[in-house]
Amino acid sequence: MATEDQIAEALEVQQRSGGRIGEILVHSGVISEQALLAVLSEHFDVQHVDLTGFQADPAIAERIPEPLARTLGIVPVAATDGVLFVAVAERLDPVTRDQLRADTGSELRELLATRSSIDELLQRIYGERYVRDARLGLVERNPQDSAHEVLSGGQKFAFGALLVLILVALVLAPLATLIALTGACSVFYLAVSLYRFRLAYLALGHKLEIEVTDEELAALDEHDLPVYTLLLPLYHEANIVDRLTAGIDALDYPRTKLDVKLLCEADDTETIEAIRALALPPHYQLLVVPDAEPKTKPKACNYGLLHARGDYVVIYDGEDRPDPDQLKKAVVAFAKSGDDVTCIQAKLNFFNRDQNLLTRWFAIEYAMHFDLVLPGLDTDGVPIPLGGTSNHFVTARLRELGAWDPFNVTEDADLGVRLHKAGFATSVMDSTTLEEANSEIGNWIRQRSRWCKGYFQTWLVHMRHPFRLLGQLGLKSFLSFNLVVGGAFVFLLNPIFWALTTVFVVTQASQIQALFPGFVFYAAASMLFVGNFTFLYMNLAGALQRGYFDLAKYALLSPVYWGLMSWAAWKGAIQLVTKPFYWEKTVHGLDRRDGD
Amino acid sequence: MPMRVCAARRLEGLAVFTVFTLLFGALGYWVVCVLHVVPFEALDRLTRATMVWHNDPPKLAAIGFAFPPLITVVLLPFVLVGSMGSSLVALPVCSAIFGGITMVALHRVLARAEVGPARFLLLLLIAANPLIAFAAATGGGDIVGIALITVAMGALVAWYATVDTRYLVSGGLAFAMACVASYHFIGWLLLGAGVVGVTLMRHRADEGEIEGSLVMFLTPGVFVLALWALFNAIVIGDPLSWLTDSATTTVNAASSSAISTDVAGVAEQTFRLVLAGAPIALVVLPALVACAVLQRNELAAWLALFGAFAVVTPAVLALTRDDVSQIALREALPILVVALVGIAWLHQSLPGARTLVAALAGIGLLVSIPITWNALDTYRYQSMEQAFHRAISTGEDQEGTRSRGGLEVGVLSERAMAEFLKTDGRRTLADNAQTFGVIALTGDPRQFLDRADAGDDRWRAAAARPPADVRYFLFAKNAPSDELRRLYPQAARGNDPRFLTVFDTPRYRLVAVPAGLGRTSRIAAVRAGETSARPTTRSPEGP
Numbered sequence A: 001m002a003t004e005d006q007i008a009e010a011l012e013v014q015q016r017s018g019g020r021i022g023e024i025l026v027h028s029g030v031i032s033e034q035a036l037l038a039v040l041s042e043h044f045d046v047q048h049v050d051l052t053g054f055q056a057d058p059a060i061a062e063r064i065p066e067p068l069a070r071t072l073g074i075v076p077v078a079a080t081d082g083v084l085f086v087a088v089a090e091r092l093d094p095v096t097r098d099q100l101r102a103d104t105g106s107e108l109r110e111l112l113a114t115r116s117s118i119d120e121l122l123q124r125i126y127g128e129r130y131v132r133d134a135r136l137g138l139v140e141r142n143p144q145d146s147a148h149e150v151l152s153g154g155q156k157f158a159f160g161a162l163l164v165l166i167l168v169a170l171v172l173a174p175l176a177t178l179i180a181l182t183g184a185c186s187v188f189y190l191a192v193s194l195y196r197f198r199l200a201y202l203a204l205g206h207k208l209e210i211e212v213t214d215e216e217l218a219a220l221d222e223h224d225l226p227v228y229t230l231l232l233p234l235y236h237e238a239n240i241v242d243r244l245t246a247g248i249d250a251l252d253y254p255r256t257k258l259d260v261k262l263l264c265e266a267d268d269t270e271t272i273e274a275i276r277a278l279a280l281p282p283h284y285q286l287l288v289v290p291d292a293e294p295k296t297k298p299k300a301c302n303y304g305l306l307h308a309r310g311d312y313v314v315i316y317d318g319e320d321r322p323d324p325d326q327l328k329k330a331v332v333a334f335a336k337s338g339d340d341v342t343c344i345q346a347k348l349n350f351f352n353r354d355q356n357l358l359t360r361w362f363a364i365e366y367a368m369h370f371d372l373v374l375p376g377l378d379t380d381g382v383p384i385p386l387g388g389t390s391n392h393f394v395t396a397r398l399r400e401l402g403a404w405d406p407f408n409v410t411e412d413a414d415l416g417v418r419l420h421k422a423g424f425a426t427s428v429m430d431s432t433t434l435e436e437a438n439s440e441i442g443n444w445i446r447q448r449s450r451w452c453k454g455y456f457q458t459w460l461v462h463m464r465h466p467f468r469l470l471g472q473l474g475l476k477s478f479l480s481f482n483l484v485v486g487g488a489f490v491f492l493l494n495p496i497f498w499a500l501t502t503v504f505v506v507t508q509a510s511q512i513q514a515l516f517p518g519f520v521f522y523a524a525a526s527m528l529f530v531g532n533f534t535f536l537y538m539n540l541a542g543a544l545q546r547g548y549f550d551l552a553k554y555a556l557l558s559p560v561y562w563g564l565m566s567w568a569a570w571k572g573a574i575q576l577v578t579k580p581f582y583w584e585k586t587v588h589g590l591d592r593r594d595g596d
Numbered sequence B: 001m002p003m004r005v006c007a008a009r010r011l012e013g014l015a016v017f018t019v020f021t022l023l024f025g026a027l028g029y030w031v032v033c034v035l036h037v038v039p040f041e042a043l044d045r046l047t048r049a050t051m052v053w054h055n056d057p058p059k060l061a062a063i064g065f066a067f068p069p070l071i072t073v074v075l076l077p078f079v080l081v082g083s084m085g086s087s088l089v090a091l092p093v094c095s096a097i098f099g100g101i102t103m104v105a106l107h108r109v110l111a112r113a114e115v116g117p118a119r120f121l122l123l124l125l126i127a128a129n130p131l132i133a134f135a136a137a138t139g140g141g142d143i144v145g146i147a148l149i150t151v152a153m154g155a156l157v158a159w160y161a162t163v164d165t166r167y168l169v170s171g172g173l174a175f176a177m178a179c180v181a182s183y184h185f186i187g188w189l190l191l192g193a194g195v196v197g198v199t200l201m202r203h204r205a206d207e208g209e210i211e212g213s214l215v216m217f218l219t220p221g222v223f224v225l226a227l228w229a230l231f232n233a234i235v236i237g238d239p240l241s242w243l244t245d246s247a248t249t250t251v252n253a254a255s256s257s258a259i260s261t262d263v264a265g266v267a268e269q270t271f272r273l274v275l276a277g278a279p280i281a282l283v284v285l286p287a288l289v290a291c292a293v294l295q296r297n298e299l300a301a302w303l304a305l306f307g308a309f310a311v312v313t314p315a316v317l318a319l320t321r322d323d324v325s326q327i328a329l330r331e332a333l334p335i336l337v338v339a340l341v342g343i344a345w346l347h348q349s350l351p352g353a354r355t356l357v358a359a360l361a362g363i364g365l366l367v368s369i370p371i372t373w374n375a376l377d378t379y380r381y382q383s384m385e386q387a388f389h390r391a392i393s394t395g396e397d398q399e400g401t402r403s404r405g406g407l408e409v410g411v412l413s414e415r416a417m418a419e420f421l422k423t424d425g426r427r428t429l430a431d432n433a434q435t436f437g438v439i440a441l442t443g444d445p446r447q448f449l450d451r452a453d454a455g456d457d458r459w460r461a462a463a464a465r466p467p468a469d470v471r472y473f474l475f476a477k478n479a480p481s482d483e484l485r486r487l488y489p490q491a492a493r494g495n496d497p498r499f500l501t502v503f504d505t506p507r508y509r510l511v512a513v514p515a516g517l518g519r520t521s522r523i524a525a526v527r528a529g530e531t532s533a534r535p536t537t538r539s540p541e542g543p
Helices: A004-017 A021-027 A033-044 A066-072 A094-104 A115-141 A153-172 A174-203 A214-218 A238-249 A269-277 A297-306 A326-336 A357-380 A395-400 A411-421 A441-462 A466-473 A475-484 A486-507 A510-515 A518-546 A549-555 A558-578 B003-034 B040-054 B082-086 B090-112 B118-127 B130-137 B142-162 B165-179 B185-202 B207-236 B241-245 B263-277 B281-295 B298-321 B329-349 B351-378 B385-394 B412-424 B432-442 B456-464 B483-487 B489-493 B522-530
Strands: A074-080 A083-088 A107-112 A228-234 A258-265 A284-289 A312-315 A341-350 A391-394 A425-435 B427-430 B470-476 B501-504 B508-512
Touching: A004 A021, A021 A033, A033 A107, A066 A074, A066 A115, A074 A115, A083 A115, A094 A107, A115 A284, A115 A297, A153 A174, A174 A357, A174 A475, A174 A486, A174 A510, A174 A518, A214 A326, A228 A238, A228 A297, A238 A258, A238 A269, A258 A269, A258 A297, A269 A284, A284 A297, A297 A395, A297 A411, A312 A326, A312 A395, A326 A341, A326 A391, A326 A425, A341 A357, A341 A395, A341 A411, A357 A425, A357 A441, A357 A475, A357 A518, A357 A549, A357 A558, A391 A395, A411 A425, A411 A441, A411 A466, A441 A475, A441 A486, A441 A558, A466 A475, A475 A486, A486 A510, A486 A518, A486 A558, A518 A549, A518 A558, A518 B165, A518 B207, A549 B207, B003 B090, B003 B118, B003 B130, B003 B385, B040 B082, B040 B090, B040 B432, B082 B090, B082 B432, B090 B118, B090 B130, B090 B142, B090 B329, B118 B130, B118 B351, B130 B142, B130 B329, B130 B351, B130 B385, B142 B165, B142 B185, B142 B298, B142 B329, B165 B185, B165 B207, B185 B207, B185 B298, B207 B241, B263 B281, B263 B298, B263 B329, B263 B351, B281 B298, B281 B329, B281 B351, B298 B329, B329 B351, B351 B385, B412 B432, B412 B470, B412 B501, B412 B508, B427 B432, B427 B456, B432 B470, B432 B483, B456 B483, B470 B483, B470 B489, B483 B489
Parallel strands: A083 A107, A228 A258, A228 A312, A258 A284, A341 A425, B427 B470
Antiparallel strands: A074 A083, A312 A391, A341 A391, B470 B508, B501 B508
16 A cells, blocks of 8 residues: 555645546555546445456447547447447536436446546457558558558559650660769769758757747646657557656656556567566556557557547657657647647657767767758748657657658658648657667668658659649749659669769770760769768758767768668669558667667 | 847848948949059959850869969859850959958957947948958959958957857858958968967867867868869979969069068068058057056957068068069058957047047048058059059059059950951960960850860870861960960061961961961971961051
């Protein structure tokens, strides 16, 4: 039982944040859910039940519609003549009770059960339906925005026709065709470089992101804080579960208002067992996603979103270490933002950036992307391809939008574009989540190939109807989308141009020279010198903007890093054809010092 | 910063740019296109830029490898349409735009230094400075470097005041570009790095921050210079020849022997330079030193050092090259820039005396105008400043006159030859390094087989044995370094009976290439030319 000190502490929490004393004691791990249940059962003189392993009759369960049951945290478990036995996590209020009685045509008999056991029972009953919704929700609602098919019929025709046209042109006028292709690629590359430089310069030295001051945080009344859902997709990550929960516990947010969803795939028994072994308090909920293709993070997140109770929802990866005050900052940031702001992206960087050269490059790239490019996009009011984690959403709007596309392997970037298309805004806030940087090249290539593949997917999805997209986004956002998301294609071009340059320098081959007549040569030369310098300098600027001065010199070696990017881009491009929905899983926990 | 303030600031900057660009552009059009005061180095750059687009094949290498490349590169957009170059309009347009950029940069410097509306008056006085007006109006390359170094100095001062990374970026980029607009500015880049490093050290920044900031600041400069050295190494086999071979402007040296190149003589000439071109620096630089000492104002000390560097650079060059003409009037421009930035910093650093500083600056700039105006006419080492002075004073066409020291003014010879060639349309072999004026004014370098087309070796081979489509040789009669003239000296003089003079002007001779030239060896051909008896000129003399 709780000691006097524990009760005093719980009372203090209650005074500060609200909530029921029993819940506070359970959420802080002082007493178990079962113990509280027993007390409540005695207090209300209501029978309590243990639903562990209980197999409900679906016909009975469905007497209360699933969405309502999920929202209220109830589930019908038995029925006799005229009486429906309903497991409830807390007593129903009279209005709800009367409504349910009218809807079901039965008298209700409440049986107290723990919230987690009710949720688990609902999953056992409706798991297949949930996973179907998670998989096909967007496809059914808005198929043209889903990557369930790589190319639409129109795109197949258009790309096919273009390919034929190029082949015919190559036969009829090979040199002119190659020159035209080279010229087009050079101009595109240069445009991407200059646009990114513009974005970076726009953000450099400014605080374009939403800033939340300490005073604003201190002025928050915790009683008014909304329930916040945290989605944490995990796959084969049993080794980091305890670190993950420690990180969540470190968040400065009332635990009774946290709704943490630990999302595991059904075949990942190791992680599931590791979570169960921790006997986590009830604000943690283990959601086991039934086995179904595609086995992707967005599908798991959609599954989690179905169960989300929070007004806001955020995604974190298993190894993430968000700033402790990030949730509160997000609440303030939403309050300070315009009504259309539906997503607030926190900045990302790495806690192990000093581990090796690869992690340093990765950290520099992230600093450039999250501290310069994204705030630049935000200021410009153009679509922001979201980062993989730490994006905070208004839950209702996210649902309205169809949530994440489970067939897109960069569902985050895709969602950013869909938000913009729907007229919602995304902002960036001045709070950082530290992740683990990939420290092994193979692992990094896998992760990056997925990102590149996802960017290609996203570009293809939204460019199915270019003119419609232009109408939806407007010219500025349309161009930005093509230069930022479509900009991933430059990594495919890099090795081609590097190879041509190298071969020409070594052999002075006239055939290569012939590919670059006059104007094409000028564009290509600008691309080579201005483009490469721009990327290098932006990396440098990103490092300084973030205050990573010690990494500046490593930014000078960025061209080697781009070589790796191109490798990954080609791998992603090939996989887009061979295994479009395959999720290249990143192995976490490679940070040796952290492991030590 | 509130968006409204940003927008207002941008609008103000745009207004300053528009007004001064139009003013410089109008003045430039009048002086260059109507009164024909055309600096020859500007004409040379114009030709090179024209060749980059309009040569056959288009040739990036036409930019050249000795002169700072940026001063040609910036002309490229303006000669995309060939007639912009051949009409010379590209020159004043380009320099006026950089003049406008200089004024915007100075406006920002003054605004950051909290100079109130008086800054607009100061800007007018700066623009009225005859040396700045000459540089911004006549298409010379100096204004490109001046614009960039002004932006760079403004960014450096802003960085010092705010330690904002953005200024480190813009400063680093501007210094880098200034380095390839005038190699003198490499020293400025290093001094700038000194400002960054020492300032951070004085602020007890950690080693990482100092290192990172210096990397940020120096990377663009190192990149462009390394790239330039690489191009030089690849194309002409010497990565650093540009450091020793360069000279950006034609300066008369006719009377340089009158001044001794010993230290005393050079010092005297340097003093004359400052007095003539940037007299206000004689007040501002000591004031900066005083401010540095009395206020322990570090940036004032650095600015004084920049000023000293700007003053000393031409003097050192004069001594090392044993050539006093290095202390040319245009060398006063960087000194003037430091003085103007110094005025702004003094204004910012002396809150109790801002009105006084602004008033003194106004008076100083006003007084400078007649002094420098007079210097344009009288200063010994200059380009076309005297012709500019005369053109403005009299409003008369300067075609055919001479500027101080004997430089010929005008492009009548070039224009006449260009018109003839344009009408004739036949392919002509020429040394573009000496006949650039003609090439530029035709607006069509494709008509010429020149050294930029396929390199010197192939050009020499073609000169020895011209291809069938080459019908003319074009000689620069008064240029001993004309390669074609060296190969066919008698023909250049009109003394080779094999070469019929087709058209002739005071500076150029166009001759018809005899059929079968080059069937004998080049040496034999030359000898044949050397031994020919009398000139045979069938065509009328040119104007």
